[in-house]
Amino acid sequence: MFLRTPPLTAALLSLALLYSASAATHAKENAIASAKESIASSEKDSTASSAKKSIASDSYTYANLHDVRVSHVYLDLTVDFANNALTGFADLTLDWQQQDADTILLDTRDLTIKQVYARRVDGQWRKVSFELAERHAVLGSKLTIKPGFQTQTLRIHYQSQPQASGLQWLTKEQTASKNQPFMFSQNQAIHARSWIPIQDSPAVRLTYSARIQTDKDVLAVMSAPTEPGTARTGDYRFTMPHAIPPYLLAIAVGDLEFKAMSAQTGVYAEPYILEAAAKEFASTQQMIDVTEPLYGDYRWGRYDLLILPPSFPFGGMENPVLSFITPTVIAGDGSLVNLIAHELAHSWSGNLVTNATWQDLWLNEGFTSYVENRIMEQVFGVDRAIMEQALSVQDLKQELQSIDADDSRLFLDLKGRDPDDAFSGVPYTKGQLFLMFLEKRFGREVFDPFVKKYFDDHSFKSITTAEFERYLAANLLDQHPGKVSSEEVNEWIHGRGLPASSPNPQSDAFLRVQQHSNAWLSGLSTLSELPTTAWTVHEWLFFLNNLPLNITPTQLQQLDQAFNLTHSSNSEIAHAWYLLALKTGYRQVLPALEQYLISIGRRKLILPLYRQLASTPEGLAFARKVYQQARPGYHPLAQGSVDEMLKAD
Structure with missing residues (x-):
């Protein structure tokens, strides 16, 4: 291109x-x-x-x-x-x-x-x-x-x-x-x-x-x-x-060294991880190729990836022509490449069409999460796309229980706080659900051309939520009356929480995982009967995230011995296991958890663990000891968050 x-x-x-x-x-x-x-x-x-x-x-x-x-x-x-x-x-x-x-x-x-x-x-x-x-x-x-x-x-x-x-x-x-x-x-x-x-x-x-x-x-x-x-x-x-x-x-x-993945894409990385990164993200060109028919030409020329040190505080950053990427998504099996789809999607939503203020962040991240999932569907199939939707919605619903109700609005009043506070699951996943709601009401045959026209009409511009609302009304709602009311749009954008009309994606694969989990927990089957060899990382995450907190120490030990979860090489699975272990008192993970917290600085993975540790006096003491070693290697944004979390009384 x-x-x-x-x-x-x-x-x-x-x-x-x-x-x-x-x-x-x-x-x-x-x-x-x-x-x-x-x-x-x-x-x-x-x-x-x-x-x-x-x-x-x-x-x-x-x-x-x-x-x-x-x-x-x-x-x-x-x-x-x-x-x-x-x-x-x-x-x-x-x-x-x-x-x-x-x-x-x-x-x-x-x-x-x-x-x-x-x-x-x-x-x-x-x-x-x-x-x-x-x-x-x-x-x-x-x-x-x-x-x-x-x-x-x-x-x-x-x-x-x-x-x-x-x-x-x-x-x-x-x-x-x-x-x-x-x-x-x-x-x-x-x-x-x-x-x-x-x-x-x-x-x-x-x-x-x-x-x-x-x-x-x-x-x-x-x-x-x-x-x-x-x-x-x-x-x-x-x-x-x-x-x-x-x-x-x-x-x-x-x-930094460079390795091409295609004529248009490549990877910059330190030598130790260059080959693994290029292999992991080999689907990047295919992602570009499937996105262009949906949303228009990729307008930036090259699309390269920069693999940063593990201290990078985010999964990725959509810097144009060169997305910055955490090495924690290099799992060896391509299981976490939805992050690449997300950063690539920003080439249309966020970089091409940008939120004009940080109150309008959902215009960047909601559209990007939606486009990301459409890319994953095109490249990896409907089942994987639905699993990723379901995991995101589950995370959002849990987050909504712990944040201020006003912060659950898409158009966010930051009230003078640091704009970094705008970044939660709300602009990402609630924004995505809003677009999925519109897609379902109008059908893809109508909604896809609307999104493409939206990108074309606002290319290389920054817009506000109010401008989007006027554009939505003129180019979709008024063109197809009776499908979606202005009141429904207002509830999605300015209302708290999730509307009753919110999509609720369900994965058949997750239903099967839950059935196997229930059977094992109730003693009707053994761990050897769990079909884990065929599980994707998404099924593993669903399994771990939905285990009950009254699970016995013996059952936790059995899981660990059977699947070596404490030493998982997949950073997302390790995170889910460590969080479960902390919530249930499985202290055997502490040595490995210490090394995990010292070796990576990605906020999504470390902050929930520090927060859980800080919830008990014993955990807080452990967290402060580990953080003293980890802090020099953390990014200032991660340092600020953990400093606040672990501050002295």
Whole structure:
């Protein structure tokens, strides 16, 4: 599949060539700035900042978006592993929205701002004053710049700090290969501001280019096209020609090698896991191929995967053209590749069409979970897709029992909390169920074209829930009256919990697992009679998640001896077993659990275990002891969560 190139691409590619020249003189910097300004002024229509229209109100940015918007960022950064810092400058191309505006407000968090320059119409740089406000616990520090004129380009010299919430720095000893240090970013939700002075809102869409300088022993990659087989030179250039929100601007540097999976897809990873990852995710190209007929062309060119160190706090992150992936899904049997389907699905829902604020997160994750499941159905069959639906719904129903009722709404009022709090099963699974509800009412023959048109009509745009509701009414509800009422839509989006009309997927395979489980628990059959050799990971998870908490210690010991669950190589099965063991007092898992918590940092897997441990004094003491060893290897986002969970009385 060839990249569908917007009008801006040719100019940006020319600009990339300009960057790649070896001379780094002041005159050349002026020429580069002039070229960027020429692109911005002559081809604005191809970027998100082109139309001077209203923009969503985002309470999580200091940026004065109604006055000025950043349309392009050029980063010139040096990766300093000795000091755990990125040092250099950022050029921000500005699109002024008001004729009388001359102030730029930017988001930062723990950045050292050294100098700020504004480029004059004659091409010369003028040093301008700036003010960095006190740090807000959630928003960081507002950066106020008043050039005194409507400059088209700002140059900000700065340095990130070791505690940057959007970066993790690992020594070579903390990596699995133990050959080279590793650094990677995680911007979502508002962590881009911790390593770039930026308008850090998903309502903003911008293109970017970068020059990243490193030691010659490591490879740098970004969420921008990279030529497979790029040599380690210590000097790397990137250009992202499509307008993306700032949280999708990503970087990683480490002992990375590349292996192709197809002409369009490949894997970057440390050498120890490269072959296993490429084998595990070999179905990626097939996933792209089955998605395009449903939802339109894949518009990003390549689709590669970056396997991060085990400390990565999430399953995956949908950074365009290069999804960041946890190694915990490399199970050896392809059983957890629905995560790849999820990150790929973001290429349509989330990256192509983006939530305008974090209150609208469900527009990203609900659509993506729905598309993910359709991909899994196409590639692996209906039975597997239904099993994954059923497991997700079971998890959601359990979660709904423990969260505030207001947090069960799709359109979420965060009430000033950290936008990271928006991430729960609600935007993912309740959002997916809403779309499944619509699919059932209208039929796929109607609903599939609607979703494809929705992606096409909003491509490379950020939208709000209110805008989606108007679009849904005009393009689906009004076109097919009597199928779904506006009241039903309102209940799904703004109501608490799950509506009575919510789909309730049931798997025949799970019904059989439950029957076998009941027979064993009641003494009517033995463990040897359980047909586990044919079970998928989904059936194992259902079996473990639904064992009663009054299961006897003897039965737990029998299970462990029969299936070696305490030492399972599948991270999801091990997690389910450890959680059951903690709830039922099966202490034999503690040595293995300790190593599990130290070796991985994925929040989905470790946080429920720490939470369960913290529910008893004895467990809390054990958790604190383990965490003392594990914490240095955890990402800042995981550290913050566990710190709060295990804090002293």
